[in-house]
Amino acid sequence: MPTPQTPRSASQRPLSPHLQIWKWSMNMALSIFHRASGIALSVGTLMLVWMLVAAAGGSESYQGFHGFAVSWFGQLCLFGWTGALFFHMCSGVRHLIMDTGRMITIPAAEKAGMVIFIVSIALTIGTWGCLKFFY
Amino acid sequence: MAQKWEATPFKGDMARARGLGSTHAGVHHWMHQKLTALANIPLVLWAVWSVMSLAAVGADYASVQGFFAQPTHAILMLLFLASVFYHMALGLQVVIEDYVHCEKTKPFFLMGMKLGCAALFVAAAYSVLKLSMAVVVVPAIVVAQP
Numbered sequence: 001m002p003t004p005q006t007p008r009s010a011s012q013r014p015l016s017p018h019l020q021i022w023k024w025s026m027n028m029a030l031s032i033f034h035r036a037s038g039i040a041l042s043v044g045t046l047m048l049v050w051m052l053v054a055a056a057g058g059s060e061s062y063q064g065f066h067g068f069a070v071s072w073f074g075q076l077c078l079f080g081w082t083g084a085l086f087f088h089m090c091s092g093v094r095h096l097i098m099d100t101g102r103m104i105t106i107p108a109a110e111k112a113g114m115v116i117f118i119v120s121i122a123l124t125i126g127t128w129g130c131l132k133f134f135y
Numbered sequence: 136m137a138q139k140w141e142a143t144p145f146k147g148d149m150a151r152a153r154g155l156g157s158t159h160a161g162v163h164h165w166m167h168q169k170l171t172a173l174a175n176i177p178l179v180l181w182a183v184w185s186v187m188s189l190a191a192v193g194a195d196y197a198s199v200q201g202f203f204a205q206p207t208h209a210i211l212m213l214l215f216l217a218s219v220f221y222h223m224a225l226g227l228q229v230v231i232e233d234y235v236h237c238e239k240t241k242p243f244f245l246m247g248m249k250l251g252c253a254a255l256f257v258a259a260a261y262s263v264l265k266l267s268m269a270v271v272v273v274p275a276i277v278v279a280q281p
Contacts, residue, residue, distance in 0.1 A: 038223075038226045038230075039230065041223070042223050042226070042227055045219070045220070045223065048186065048259065049255050049258055049259045049262075051189075051190055052262035052263060052266075053262045055196070055199045055200075055203070055262065055266055056265040056266050062196045062199065063196075065190075066193060066195075066196075069190045069191065069193060070193040078190060078191045082187065085183060089175070089179060092175075093176070095172075096169065096173070099169065127183065127187065128191075131187055131188065131191055131192055132192075134188075135194075
C-alpha cells in the first residue's frame, strides 16, 4: 500500500553555501558591489531630496543643508555618493552589454571588472579634481 | 518559511506549484529597468556635475535659485528624478524579494518601499517646480528723497 508522500518542509531542503564559503572572484565582487552601490545610492537620494526641499523652502532653510554639505562628513557622503554612482553606472553598462549575449564568459568578466573599477575610480577622482579646480 | 500547504499531504505536485510561480510580470520589470538604465546614463552624468557644482562646493542660495530658474535645468532635473526614482524602486523591489523570506511581511515591505519612493519623488519634483517658477523678489533700493 503506497504511503502518502509528505513534502519536505523548506527548512529541510539543502542550502547552497553562502557568501563566506566562496573564494572571492571578479564575478562575485562585481555582482555584490553592484547591489551594494545601488542600495547606497538609494540612501544617497535622501541627501538630494533634502537639498531640493531645503532650497525650495527659502534662503534660511537652505543654510541647514549648506552647512552639512560643506562639513567634512557631508563632503564624505557626497564623495561616497559620486563613487557609488560611477561604479553603478559602469557596472550597469556591463549588464546592458551582457543582456545582448556578449561578454558573458569568465575571462570577459575578469577584464570588464578591471576596466569598471579603474574607470569608476578615475571618474570619481576626476570629478572631484575638476570641482576643486574650477570652483 | 514553512507554507500552510506543506503540512497537508493530500495535494499533488501541480496543486502545490500553482499560484506560486511567475506572474508573467518579469519581462515588464526587466524591460523598464533597462530602459531607465539607458535614460539614466546621460541624465546622471548631467545631474552629478550640476548637483556637485552646487552642493559640494558650497554654492550660495542665489546661485541655486539661478540654476533652477533656467527652464532647461528644471526640465532635465525633473527627467532625472523620474528616471532615477523609478529605476530605484525597481532595483529595491528585487533586493526585497531576494532577502525578505517572510511571505506575510514581504508585501508590506514592497508597498512601503514603493510609497516611499513615490513620496521622495513628489517632494523633490515639487521643490524643483517651486524653485523654477518662483518669482525672485529683489529688495527695493531705498532712494533718499531730496
